Amino acid sequence: MTPRFSATAVAHSNIALIKYWGKLAILGNYPAVPSLSLTLDALYTRTQVTFDPLYAQDEFELDGERVLQRPLQRVSNVLDAIRSLSGLAHFAKVVSSNNFPTASGLASSASGFAALALAATHAAGLSLAPAAVSSIARACSASSARSIYGGWASLEVGADSANALDSGQNWDVTLIVAITDPEPKAIGSTEAMVHCADTSPFYPAWVETAPALFARAREALHRRDLDTLGQCMEESTWRMHATMLTAVPAVVYISPITLAIINEIRARRSASIPAYFTTDAGPHVKVLVLAKHAVAVRDWLTQVPGVTNVIVCKPGPAAYVEPHSAEGHSA
Numbered sequence: 001m002t003p004r005f006s007a008t009a010v011a012h013s014n015i016a017l018i019k020y021w022g023k024l025a026i027l028g029n030y031p032a033v034p035s036l037s038l039t040l041d042a043l044y045t046r047t048q049v050t051f052d053p054l055y056a057q058d059e060f061e062l063d064g065e066r067v068l069q070r071p072l073q074r075v076s077n078v079l080d081a082i083r084s085l086s087g088l089a090h091f092a093k094v095v096s097s098n099n100f101p102t103a104s105g106l107a108s109s110a111s112g113f114a115a116l117a118l119a120a121t122h123a124a125g126l127s128l129a130p131a132a133v134s135s136i137a138r139a140c141s142a143s144s145a146r147s148i149y150g151g152w153a154s155l156e157v158g159a160d161s162a163n164a165l166d167s168g169q170n171w172d173v174t175l176i177v178a179i180t181d182p183e184p185k186a187i188g189s190t191e192a193m194v195h196c197a198d199t200s201p202f203y204p205a206w207v208e209t210a211p212a213l214f215a216r217a218r219e220a221l222h223r224r225d226l227d228t229l230g231q232c233m234e235e236s237t238w239r240m241h242a243t244m245l246t247a248v249p250a251v252v253y254i255s256p257i258t259l260a261i262i263n264e265i266r267a268r269r270s271a272s273i274p275a276y277f278t279t280d281a282g283p284h285v286k287v288l289v290l291a292k293h294a295v296a297v298r299d300w301l302t303q304v305p306g307v308t309n310v311i312v313c314k315p316g317p318a319a320y321v322e323p324h325s326a327e328g329h330s331a
């Protein structure tokens with residue numbers, strides 16, 4: 001029998017408090033701004049990669065459906081990087097599933113490319129340090145570089161890989177995800193951020209002011225200062241969306257329901273229940289609160305008309321290979 005090389009990995013999604021939005025003007029997909037994120041326990045991608053000499057091309061199946069064209073090309077780009085590192089020449093079959101809606105602003109590309117990079121390196125017999133796997137993932141989706149790590153992670157300007165900042169185990173925070181509309185987004189984040197860089201007069205100000213905001217947030221995280229961290233998150237969110245809304249033509253990911261949720265949080269939060277919002281390349285809203293306030297804030301969110309589901313997330317684990325999933329290697 002011909003040898004197959006297979007492994008399955010799980011990576012959890014991450015949400016940026018300080019946003020990555022924009023690339024350096026060099027090849028290789030390097031971020032133009034620093035970002036800081038929390039990896040989430042409740043949202044994840046599981047991906048099996050099998051290299052097999054009998055395959056005639058790479059194949060990609062996502063949530064039970066065969067995927068072609070650009071998404072398949074992006075998967076092949078990751079596989080090519082791993083083939084050239086490992087010397088394994090076979091094509092691969094990639095079977096992936098998300099436990100949440102794909103491509104709708106819930107960072108499915110973050111968990112997806114992290115799980116792919118980790119599963120594929122193991123399937124190819126490589127046992128790389130997390131930073132090296134993070135770098136492979138980053139080359140395709142910069143936010144996915146952060147999903148290699150559990151808890152709090154950062155990705156600096158021009159960095160090859162993300163950094164682990166804090167495991168998240170010693171500070172009881174939750175990020176509550178209010179899902180508004182499970183439809184995939186109209187324009188992907190890669191295309192949208194390039195469009196903002198090319199056409200928004202606000203983009204240079206975004207890039208210039210991002211490092212100071214990142215430094216303030218990182219310090220606040222260090223001190224476990226939820227108020228400052230939350231305020232930095234909201235500033236980063238609005239500045240990123242300002243580049244979208246001032247692009248030509250504008251890129252509008254927020255919906256009336258997004259704004260209704262934000263208004264609800266602004267109206268109901270107080271010194272006794274601090275709560276801070278963010279939203280990404282999609283209409284959903286994520287709310288940062290201490291775990292002891294999660295039930296109260298979940299109830300606020302559930303009552304907003306148009307919210308279809310609310311998921312309470314705690315800090316999640318680093319990406320991992322499922323035990324006994326590796327085939328074709330002695331390790």
Ligand code: PMV
Pocket residue numbers: 015016018019020021035107109110141142143144189190280281
């Ligand atoms: O890495 P990408 O291309 O999926 O871009 C992610 C962009 C945001 O989710 C909006 C922000 C971030 O830092 O995750």
